[in-house]
Amino acid sequence: MNRQILIEENIGETRAAVAENGRIVELHLDRWSEAGQRAVEGEIYRGRIRRVEPALNAAFVDLGVGEEGFLPFGKAGRPKGLHEGAAIGVRIAREAYAEKGPNLGLVEVEPGEAPDCLEPADILAQRLVRTFSDAEPVWADETDYDLEEAFDEALEPQVAIPGGGSLYIEATRAMTTIDVDADGRKGQGNAAQLAVQLNNSAAKEAARQARMRGIGGMIAIDFVHMRGQPDRKAVEQTLRGAFRRDRAKVDVAPLSQFCIGEIARQRRGRTLAEIMLETDGRPTVETAALAALRRLEGEARSDRARKLRLTVGAEVYAWLDGDSIAWRAALADRIGPRFELAESAELDRETCRVARA
Numbered sequence: 001m002n003r004q005i006l007i008e009e010n011i012g013e014t015r016a017a018v019a020e021n022g023r024i025v026e027l028h029l030d031r032w033s034e035a036g037q038r039a040v041e042g043e044i045y046r047g048r049i050r051r052v053e054p055a056l057n058a059a060f061v062d063l064g065v066g067e068e069g070f071l072p073f074g075k076a077g078r079p080k081g082l083h084e085g086a087a088i089g090v091r092i093a094r095e096a097y098a099e100k101g102p103n104l105g106l107v108e109v110e111p112g113e114a115p116d117c118l119e120p121a122d123i124l125a126q127r128l129v130r131t132f133s134d135a136e137p138v139w140a141d142e143t144d145y146d147l148e149e150a151f152d153e154a155l156e157p158q159v160a161i162p163g164g165g166s167l168y169i170e171a172t173r174a175m176t177t178i179d180v181d182a183d184g185r186k187g188q189g190n191a192a193q194l195a196v197q198l199n200n201s202a203a204k205e206a207a208r209q210a211r212m213r214g215i216g217g218m219i220a221i222d223f224v225h226m227r228g229q230p231d232r233k234a235v236e237q238t239l240r241g242a243f244r245r246d247r248a249k250v251d252v253a254p255l256s257q258f259c260i261g262e263i264a265r266q267r268r269g270r271t272l273a274e275i276m277l278e279t280d281g282r283p284t285v286e287t288a289a290l291a292a293l294r295r296l297e298g299e300a301r302s303d304r305a306r307k308l309r310l311t312v313g314a315e316v317y318a319w320l321d322g323d324s325i326a327w328r329a330a331l332a333d334r335i336g337p338r339f340e341l342a343e344s345a346e347l348d349r350e351t352c353r354v355a356r357a
Helices: 124-131 147-153 191-213 229-242 272-276 285-302 314-322 327-335
Strands: 003-010 013-020 023-031 044-053 058-062 069-072 087-094 103-107 116-119 137-139 158-160 166-171 176-181 217-222 250-252 260-265 308-312 339-343 352-356
Touching (some): 003 124, 013 124, 023 147, 023 191, 023 272, 044 069, 069 087, 124 137, 176 191, 191 229, 229 250, 285 314, 285 352
Parallel strands (some): 003 137, 176 217
Antiparallel strands (some): 044 116, 087 103, 166 176, 217 260, 250 260
């Protein structure tokens, strides 16, 4: 299998993707604004137990950053010496998401001040290289892949199925639903054969989208109806095979008689939508601001002589003007101090303009 790790260093964030056999299957994002503010998978902390919950057979641990971590005791019960106020060593097993703090596992550490981060995470590229030891990182702009397009696709509710048809992906509080629509797909054979062809393609794309978007928990796929049990079994096997390379633990249930596929995919952290979008589906102010900076830098590299003006709406202007991530100095190092920021009440959050100053 041909696997690549694509890296893109932007002002305000590092973007990365994992591509397998010519298609992007994972997307990752590290933002400057979150550095030191969140516990990252694999990090080791000396935490302090805030409270023990016998009913949960677990404890909540202060890590010094972000939400309190959740430490399950397991079948053996609470280990000796773990009491409220105790300093303990923990590793981040799963990052925080939504209202849930990170999951923890016990590790041995030297006594000392708590809470404290003892082993911070490597940078994003190093973490991916360690995970995918058979792949070498490459700069995305040296390849034919378009990370901007890939991230945009991973935030859209509708995506195309190779060969025709569409998936409609919607997140609810309980689960993520994926509806398969033929959308005029054509092919060879009768209606039953076309349904199986469409559903097999949809199963592969649904698995890719779940992995790419970081979707976890319960996933229900509403496939196009198939009458025969052998056809349903064939699509089920395709679905199982499509998740085979997924790093997350995935359980696939048999397709129901109504052609509903049920999947339980391990949550490893936040989805891309949780990082980049508001609950109403709009880009967060930070997402919009960083997109505007990418456009400004792109225009500056095309026009290397003139000073440029970036004009944005009020919300984005306030975020950028505050310069909490020191973007001005970082951008000046890249293109020189030949840019200025302006505000326009006419522009909404997602619109910006770049022009010669």
